[in-house]
Amino acid sequence: MNTGGKARLLLAGLAVVLAATGCGASPTATGNKAGGGEPSAAEKFYTENGKLTGKQRRDKLVELAKKEGHLSLYTSMTSDIADIVTKAFTDQFGIDVDLYRAGSETVLQRVLQEQAAGFAGNDVVETNANELFALNSEGMLATYAGERRDLVPKAGQFNGWTATRFNLFAPSWNTNLVPKGQQPKSWEDLADPKWNGKLSMELGDYDWYLTLYGYWKQQGKSDAEIDKLFADMADGAKIVKGHTVQGELLSAGQFSVVASNYSYIVGRAKAKGAPVEYLPFTQPVIARPNGIGLMKSAKNPAAAMLFTDWLLEEGQKLLAEDGLTPAIVEGDDPLKGVEIVPIDVKAMVDNGDKWQKKYDKVVAGGEQVSK
Template identity: 55%
Template sequence: MSHRSALAALGAAGLLLLSGCGGVPTAGPAPGSDQPTAAEAVYAEIGALNGAERRDRLMQLAAEEGKKLSIYTSLNADIADIVVPQFEQATGIDVDLYRADSETVLQRTLQEASAGFAGADVVETNATQMAIIAEEGLFGTYRSEYRDKVNEQFHYDAWTPTRFNIFAPAWNTNLVGPNLVPHSWKDLADPEYDGILSLEVSDYDWYMTLYTHFRQEGMSDAEIDQLFADIVKGAKVAKGHSGQVELLSAGEFGVIAASYTYLTEKARSSGAPVDDKPLVEPVVARANGAGLLRSSQHPAAAMLFLDWMLSDGQKIILENGLTPSVMPDGSDPLGDLKVLPVDVQQLIDEGSQWSARYDEVIRGGEQLPER
């Protein structure tokens, strides 16, 4: 089922959900509607301002809105519990936070839009879900000096990256000596990794991105298929990146083909014998980001939050082991790396095909029980 069909199917459920909760739908733009909204007028006015003038005007308008803000996010609870109070303290805005996994955030956003209910002011979640919401025409235009600092490869029309997930091999330093540290993605196909390598069950976006990269390098599909078959041969297939890093730390296997760098660093910082430096390049990077809803009832507060998230909030992201979209000093965290961005539009258009292909590939490995 396409996401557009899913939207239609979810609409009725959304209406029932909202009526069952006693909520009174607040008129918002229908998905795909070109009719300007009151929120978009605020976004347009503030988008032309910078610095203290911008913040002062946002604070004035946010006060007129009642100093309220509704955020839907898939940000980890431990980090969201730091981000929200610090934003509230900095601005005096009272935040109503809805936190769930990325698919649930998407479903709720689409349900409410189909029902004409203005729920979220800001949505912050994974790239694929953000792109689907954007394709439905639900986001307004956000312009700011903070957005301009984000790596150009990750500039999207209707939403802005707030953090990155970077895929790179990681290894247990007690089990893997210098001779087995991978220096390229193709190294993982070496028979020396048979029995000590692990892949993650849901990494079809990583697979799709590398496959496309190898094609662009001139490899044939047959050659790429053989490469991945050699990578998977003797590999252990784990479910969940966090659990996978725990198993790596415990020595259940020696190498992870594509770990999130922030999870590797978090484990290393806690004393686990793991490392991923030097990073295998080009790294595969996928953005998580935020967008301002066209139906927002608190557009100034929403804009204030995204400004803050891309400035002061980036320090919190970094301090908690994630990769910010902009370093606290304004520099690009990806600036010194060769990067392969996950093609979000390709994921939307072809995701089910790549997911099925990856499922077939990893059948060649040993399936580990969920941890």
């Protein structure tokens, strides 16, 4: 989901929109469409019903959503999670979901291109933080209010969208190759020469890189010290494109340690018997929010709002059951006592090209490998 060149891809996507409109305004800035002028019909619906709470809210949204009959969802969830989520929603409410699933960059491109053409293709979008930030910057996402959003940590509440889950970046290791107690215990440990040729880094993890860089700066490290730490990590590292592939290669023993895979990928592999581990967490844990946004141009606003409420309630349990980290934790918190550092989404979008280029130089010191 998080691949190289993402910042440049975002900028290219936005350029497509601006070129299509012939000016700097949002592509659908007139009438009842998204982006400016008078509120759209969907925005008016969200404002009116966002004030409702509890059973009254759920009952009204269910009634109106059933009249609409279906929901159009664009998402970058993995296919297995997307199927589980949409099936559960349909089974509970009898509302069919028109699902488009692709990588986050492709989801962004599709929405941008459809909006530029004045076509309202989706009612709701669930994807990565950078893409949601870009869509909201273009004025395509509507304000969502409600009790469930209020339960999401402040680090997951953004203008135009709300976190549904967090991807946790964590070092992981092959337990057949790394004896118990010998695993990395700090991010700095990844720069130890003992991991030369045994460590893997992901090709597009510039969001992890910029966040860890910033954290180390706050801890008093100099730029030179930080640059050396990353250079030492990359010295002899195996550079892999894609966290899923990286997890598979770790399970197969192609390398001993991965610098920054998602904890849920490693956890799933472990549950299936792979000799991999990521616990105890190396702290601080770097968390990237993935979230949901309501489209201003939605043709089915009741279904969109109902799905958003549901994904932040019943859907949270489904995500947790499949090993993901839900945005709302009710009951025992598995991350209690763990220091969490959220990615600075605004910095990632505003200066992403700069950080991508810096990270490209870092991983150029390693050896690119594939499955």
